[in-house]
Amino acid sequence: MVWVKHDYDDIPGTYVFGGRRSAQGYPINKMCMSFNHDENRQKFKKDPRAYCAKFGLSEEQTQAVIDEDWLRIVQLGGNVYYLAKLGIAGGGGTVQSMGAQMTGMTVDEFKAKLLAYQKD
Amino acid sequence: MVWVKHDYDDIPGTYVFGGRRSAQGYPINKMCMSFNHDENRQKFKKDPRAYCAKFGLSEEQTQAVIDEDWLRIVQLGGNVYYLAKLGIAGGGGTVQSMGAQMTGMTVDEFKAKLLAYQKD
Amino acid sequence: MAQIVGGITTSHIPSIGNAITNKQQDDPYWRPLFDGYDRAREWIEKVEPDIVVVVYNDHGLNFFLDKMPTFAIGAAPKYHNADEGWGLATLHSFDGDVEFSWHLIEQMIPAGIDLTICQEMLIDHGFIVPMSAIWSHLPEWPVKAVPFAVNTVLMPVPTAQRCFDVGKELGKAIASYPEDKKVVIFGTGGMSHQLSGERAGFINKAFDREFQEKIANDPESLCKLSHTELIKLAGAEGIELIMWLVMRGALGKSVNVVHQNYELPISNTGSGIMVLEPA
Amino acid sequence: MAQIVGGITTSHIPSIGNAITNKQQDDPYWRPLFDGYDRAREWIEKVEPDIVVVVYNDHGLNFFLDKMPTFAIGAAPKYHNADEGWGLATLHSFDGDVEFSWHLIEQMIPAGIDLTICQEMLIDHGFIVPMSAIWSHLPEWPVKAVPFAVNTVLMPVPTAQRCFDVGKELGKAIASYPEDKKVVIFGTGGMSHQLSGERAGFINKAFDREFQEKIANDPESLCKLSHTELIKLAGAEGIELIMWLVMRGALGKSVNVVHQNYELPISNTGSGIMVLEPA
Ligand SMILES: [Fe+3]
Ligand SMILES: [Fe+3]
Numbered sequence: 155m156v157w158v159k160h161d162y163d164d165i166p167g168t169y170v171f172g173g174r175r176s177a178q179g180y181p182i183n184k185m186c187m188s189f190n191h192d193e194n195r196q197k198f199k200k201d202p203r204a205y206c207a208k209f210g211l212s213e214e215q216t217q218a219v220i221d222e223d224w225l226r227i228v229q230l231g232g233n234v235y236y237l238a239k240l241g242i243a244g245g246g247g248t249v250q251s252m253g254a255q256m257t258g259m260t261v262d263e264f265k266a267k268l269l270a271y272q273k274d
Numbered sequence: 275m276v277w278v279k280h281d282y283d284d285i286p287g288t289y290v291f292g293g294r295r296s297a298q299g300y301p302i303n304k305m306c307m308s309f310n311h312d313e314n315r316q317k318f319k320k321d322p323r324a325y326c327a328k329f330g331l332s333e334e335q336t337q338a339v340i341d342e343d344w345l346r347i348v349q350l351g352g353n354v355y356y357l358a359k360l361g362i363a364g365g366g367g368t369v370q371s372m373g374a375q376m377t378g379m380t381v382d383e384f385k386a387k388l389l390a391y392q393k394d
Numbered sequence: 395m396a397q398i399v400g401g402i403t404t405s406h407i408p409s410i411g412n413a414i415t416n417k418q419q420d421d422p423y424w425r426p427l428f429d430g431y432d433r434a435r436e437w438i439e440k441v442e443p444d445i446v447v448v449v450y451n452d453h454g455l456n457f458f459l460d461k462m463p464t465f466a467i468g469a470a471p472k473y474h475n476a477d478e479g480w481g482l483a484t485l486h487s488f489d490g491d492v493e494f495s496w497h498l499i500e501q502m503i504p505a506g507i508d509l510t511i512c513q514e515m516l517i518d519h520g521f522i523v524p525m526s527a528i529w530s531h532l533p534e535w536p537v538k539a540v541p542f543a544v545n546t547v548l549m550p551v552p553t554a555q556r557c558f559d560v561g562k563e564l565g566k567a568i569a570s571y572p573e574d575k576k577v578v579i580f581g582t583g584g585m586s587h588q589l590s591g592e593r594a595g596f597i598n599k600a601f602d603r604e605f606q607e608k609i610a611n612d613p614e615s616l617c618k619l620s621h622t623e624l625i626k627l628a629g630a631e632g633i634e635l636i637m638w639l640v641m642r643g644a645l646g647k648s649v650n651v652v653h654q655n656y657e658l659p660i661s662n663t664g665s666g667i668m669v670l671e672p673a
Numbered sequence: 674m675a676q677i678v679g680g681i682t683t684s685h686i687p688s689i690g691n692a693i694t695n696k697q698q699d700d701p702y703w704r705p706l707f708d709g710y711d712r713a714r715e716w717i718e719k720v721e722p723d724i725v726v727v728v729y730n731d732h733g734l735n736f737f738l739d740k741m742p743t744f745a746i747g748a749a750p751k752y753h754n755a756d757e758g759w760g761l762a763t764l765h766s767f768d769g770d771v772e773f774s775w776h777l778i779e780q781m782i783p784a785g786i787d788l789t790i791c792q793e794m795l796i797d798h799g800f801i802v803p804m805s806a807i808w809s810h811l812p813e814w815p816v817k818a819v820p821f822a823v824n825t826v827l828m829p830v831p832t833a834q835r836c837f838d839v840g841k842e843l844g845k846a847i848a849s850y851p852e853d854k855k856v857v858i859f860g861t862g863g864m865s866h867q868l869s870g871e872r873a874g875f876i877n878k879a880f881d882r883e884f885q886e887k888i889a890n891d892p893e894s895l896c897k898l899s900h901t902e903l904i905k906l907a908g909a910e911g912i913e914l915i916m917w918l919v920m921r922g923a924l925g926k927s928v929n930v931v932h933q934n935y936e937l938p939i940s941n942t943g944s945g946i947m948v949l950e951p952a
Contacts (some may be wrong), residue, residue, distance in 0.1 A: 156772050156852045158657040158779065162549070162622040167593030168630050172549035173748065173775030180403055181793060187458050189479040225592070234590040234631075235547055239479030249408075253594035253662060264595055268659035271597040276493050276573045278500065280903045282828070287872030288794040288909050292828035293469065293496035296738055300513060307737050339887035345871070354869040354910075355732040355826055359758030367688075373873035373941060387874050394878040460794075463742055465786035503829040506838075508743035508787035511827060513737075548790060550782040559785075 171233045179231015180220065183214075185209035186236035195244045225256045291353045295329035299351015302339065315364045321363035342367075345376045396494075396571035397569065399441045399578060400652070401641045402434055404524045405607065406582040407452060408480050409661040414530045415483045430655040430667035431527045435502040435650055437669045438528060442498055446537045447498075449640045450582045451546040454478065455518035462548050463510035465560060467502075469495035472649040473517045481533070485522050486561040489539040495592040496572060501567035507560050517541055524582050537578075546583065546634045554624070555617040557636045561643020568644065579669050581641025583634025586627070587663035596629045602656060602664040604634060610651050610670060613642045634662055647672040675773075678720045680856055680890065680920045681713055682947040683803045685729060685861040687759050688940040690802040692807045695764045704892035709934040709946035710806045716948045717930055722857040725816045726769055726777075726843070727800050729861045730769050730825040733757065741827050742789035744839060746781075747820040748774035764801050770817040773850060777819065780846035782914070787903060789805045789938070796820055803861050816857075825862065825913045833903070834896040836915045840922020849924065860920025862913025866942035874941055875908045881935060881943040884914060884952045887920035888932050889949060892921045927952040 164172040169175065176183075185206065188194040198205040206216040218226040222245060234252070241247040254264035256270060282290040289357040296303070305326065318325040337383040338346040342365060345359060354372070361367040362381065374384035410427070415421065415575075419428040455478040457463065473488040503509055521541055531534060544563070545551050552560070568577050585602040588594055605628075608616050616639060624633050652669040692698065698707040713790070723888075734757040736742065738923040751766040782788055800820055808814055819897060821843070824830050831839070847856050867873055884907075887895050903912050931948040 156776070158541075158667065158772075158776055158851070160549075160779075161620075162625055163628075165622070166626065167591045168557055168588065168631060169591050170549055173771075173778065176548055176792065177748075177750075177771050177775075180459065183454075183459055186479075187454055188454065192477065192479055195479070196939070216647075224590070225665075228590045233547065235589075239454065242481045243477070243479040249589055249662060253589060256590060256594045257574055257592055265517060265659075267595050268597065268662060271599055274599040276497070278493075278497055278572070280500075280828075280901075281899075284903055284904055284907075285872075285901070287870045289870045290828055290904060291907060293492075293499065296470075296827055297469075297496075300738065303733075303738055306758075307733055310756055311634055312756065315758070317500070318856065328756065339466065344869070350868045351838055353826065357869075359733065362760045363756070363758040369868055369941060370718065373868060376869060376873045377871055383930065385938075388876065388941060391876040391878055391937055391943075394876075457740075459792050459882060460791075461736075461742070461745070461789055461791050463740070463789040464782060466740070495774075500829050504832055505742060506785075506835050507830065508835075508839075510740055510742040510789050511738075511824075512740050513738050523676075550779050552787065553783055554783075556783075556785050556787075560787075 156241040169228050175231045179233065181210040182215055182227060182230065182232045185211065186239045189239035189244050200242060224252045287346050294353045299353065300333055301330040301352065301354040302352045305331065306359045307331060309359035309364050318364060344372045396568050396573060396575040397578055398565060398568055398644060398672060399443060399576045401519045401645050401670045403579060403581045403638050403641065403666060404527065405584060405660060405663055405665045406520045406523040407661050407663050407665065408482055411482050411519055411526055414526050427657045427660055427665060432666055433653040434669050435528050438578065441576060441578070443537055444575045445494060445540065445577045446450065446505045446580060447540045447542055447577060448580045448582065449542045449544060449637045450519050451637065452543050453520055455465060456516040457543070459548060463543070464543055464545050464552050465507065466510040466512050466543040467495065467499060468512050468515045469499060471511050473515055473539060475522050478518050480519060481517055485526060488517065488535055488539040490540065494575065495540050498564065499570050501570060502563050505563045507563050514592045515541055520582060524565055524580055536660050537582035542640070544637050546636065546639060549621065551621065551633060551636065554636050554639055557639040558613060558617045560644040561640040564640065565644030565646060569617040579641045579644050581638035582668050584628065584632055585635060585664040585666050586629050588629030589631050589662060590619045597658055597664050598627055599658060599664060601627045605664060605665050606656065606668060609638050609642050610649055610665060613639060614632050645670055646672050657665065674846050675852060675854040675856055677844060677923060677951060678722060678798050678855045678951045679948060680858045680860060680924050681838055681919050682860045682920065682945060683806065684695050684863060684939060684942055684944045685799045685802040686940050686944065687761055687802065687944050690761050690805055691800055693705050693805050693909060705934045706939055706944060712932040715944055716805050717857065717924055720857065721952055723854045724819065724856045725857060725859060726819045727859045727861065728821045728823060728916045729799035730913060730916065731797050731822050732799055735795040736822070738827060739740060741824055742822070744786065744830050745789040745791050745822040746774065746778060747791050747794045748778060749792050749944045752818060752820060754801050755795050757797050759798060761798055764805060767796065767814055767818040769819065771775050774819050774856065776850050777843065777846045780849060781842050784842045786842050794820055799861060803859055807890060821919070822920060823916050825915065828900065830900065830912060830915065832896050833915050833918055836918040837922040839897045840919040841937060844921065844923030858920045858923050860917035861909055862916045863907065863910050863912050864914060864943040865911040867908030867920060868910050870909065876937055876943050877906055878937060878943060879943055880906045885933060885935065885947060888917050888921050889928055892918060924949055925951045929938055
């Protein structure tokens with residue numbers, strides 16, 4: 155049992171999505187795939203904990219999902235492309251509100267940070 | 275609209291399964307895939323014509339399926355790996371009984387033909 | 395014979411799709427971006443392509459981690475869009491050109507490109523946002539399409555060099571189709587952006603500008619970028635830029651830049667629209 | 674470091690699976706075939722592999738024509754068998770070695786092998802019949818597995834040469850795994866057979882015998898066979914023999930033949946079991 159190390163593992167603030175993360179986060183991401191269907195988004199909203207259990211999320215993963223703690227979810231193997239299905243159509247957020255939360259900013263601060271790149 | 279010709283198109287008695295056949299036979303083969311589940315095999319048996327319609331088989335394809343005319347089904351785009359699901363678990367035959375029918379032999383004649391290769 | 399009349403690079407950011415749906419093209423925030431698409435549309439109306447080959451990545455509509463192809467190509471009569479949970483309007487379906495798709499497949503697989511052949515394929519925002527940016531004013535898509543999906547989601551994604559080489563084979567395959575067809579290739583995705591982690595919201599304008607210059611005039615140098623370098627320079631999701639190299643490989647040795655613009659930020663992203671013609 | 678201790682060639686004919694389920698191994702029809710598997714089992718009990726890499730084709734359990742990969746590899750913790758409509762008993766699941774699978778993937782994709790990565794994967798008779806022929810006497814499979822699926826169903830299937838080259842990369846990837854593991858590679862499918870058309874029931878004993886000799890001693894010559902030649906010589910489904918070349922490519926330059934037999938007809942097919950060791 156050897157997870158081979160990669161040079162992309164050490165990029166600060168960056169969780170590159172490869173085998174190790176994908177294996178760990180498989181239940182989270184599979185659950186998110188189900189949110190391509192609105193009836194599943196509604197089922198999740200009615201009882202998030204039961205819905206997570208159906209897909210085999212760990213307790214830690216379940217809690218992070220219920221808390222909408224995006225950084226923690228990513229650290230536990232969630233991939234942002236699948237998470238967006240939970241955060242947008244599922245939760246009423248945007249990719250920007252998710253990014254803002256992960257960087258500890260308000261959405262306005264996050265937008266201002268993005269705008270600032272114009273001056274580079 | 276150009277189907278490019280292949281040198282494998284002219285091997286006698288042989289229907290090589292490529293793009294053209296696969297496009298034509300897609301509904302047949304997709305229906306056969308559903309026979310991985312026994313409840314679908316039972317549904318098919320109850321009303322073959324209605325079941326074929328659900329998958330969009332043409333009238334000619336439907337008739338060939340109902341007749342279990344294997345050679346005709348192959349000529350209309352069926353692939354033997356998928357057809358086996360219809361012919362074996364679906365219809366109680368074997369790959370040999372399907373082969374025998376396609377060559378116009380009884381199963382015993384077909385087996386004798388196969389045995390004869392031992393002498394080559 | 396079929397002929398590649400040009401290539402278009404573009405992001406495929408979902409918020410562009412929403413701006414189109416909400417008719418915000420003339421809002422001050424959006425106008426500069428849509429100016430770029432207006433130039434691309436003028437060009438495309440002049441060259442009148444019959445077929446578009448769209449190099450894109452799926453974000454979880456047609457593919458999931460259960461079966462993730464490195465390169466996948468469509469060979470379906472119809473490509474449907476559908477709800478992908480990103481809050482986007484579902485757009486109308488694209489017609490495929492089944493015989494053309496199969497010709498590409500029959501050239502590329504024997505050339506050692508290990509494609510996944512898709513006879514049913516849902517197309518997500520990665521494909522349809524660029525189409526919409528060009529043709530949302532029409533009641534129907536005026537071209538047939540071949541979706542060409544690249545894994546940019548799950549490492550190891552194909553190398554930049556492999557993408558360029560695959561593009562070369564794609565170009566040869568298109569050029570050898572025996573019918574007269576005009577083909578435009580879209581290289582979508584990028585430019586620099588990162589959607590998750592403490593580094594979310596990273597953009598690199600200097601890198602994007604350099605990438606635009608090199609994709610036209612020195613694509614071989616971009617092929618040398620490792621994934622780690624690309625992620626450092628362009629952000630985790632900036633890795634999508636490898637798809638521009640598939641398009642560029644297909645265009646051949648040298649190109650003329652017909653149009654180019656660059657805007658940031660579009661949502662979280664640096665956006666570079668380019669129109670390239672084989673020189 | 675991991676080490677390839679050998680390779681096994683075998684058909685994966687469903688009727689062999691039924692013969693095992695029905696305990697017919699000692700029937701006069703079946704005894705000669707199972708003698709071959711007994712020799713393979715003796716060898717495998719001596720070398721005691723930790724992992725098997727099984728090169729096989731799916732016949733419509735995990736893959737369909739909607740998304741048909743040229744090469745697909747498993748990276749799942751469990752591989753389940755299931756009803757595939759061929760009237761076979763459903764056998765127990767295989768354990769995967771997730772880290773080992775990912776190591777292969779992370780070596781092969783950057784080397785330009787465009788794999789489809791499968792983190793869920795059902796295994797059909799193409800995979801499980803050979804396993805059953807070796808280990809049906811045990812209550813559990815004594816090895817972990819990596820399924821390696823090759824498209825042999827839908828043309829264009831990969832060329833013989835490409836299969837051999839992919840095998841070489843597979844061999845290099847296995848040899849570079851940092852943990853001590855003994856690996857056996859199964860090349861399944863074939864030999865000559867044709868299941869449909871007026872030519873159904875075609876077998877070519879002379880060709881099969883020659884193929885067995887050359888897979889050991891001159892695999893490069895087999896790489897030159899075109900698909901049309903292979904289908905003419907080995908029957909439409911005999912094209913499965915390209916999978917033996919993946920296995921052979923992984924074994925390296927030269928091999929010793931530890932065991933070899935040939936029986937026909939097994940169902941509609943010429944059956945050749947071989948045990949090869951890297952020389
Ligand atoms: Fe994207
Ligand atoms: Fe087979």
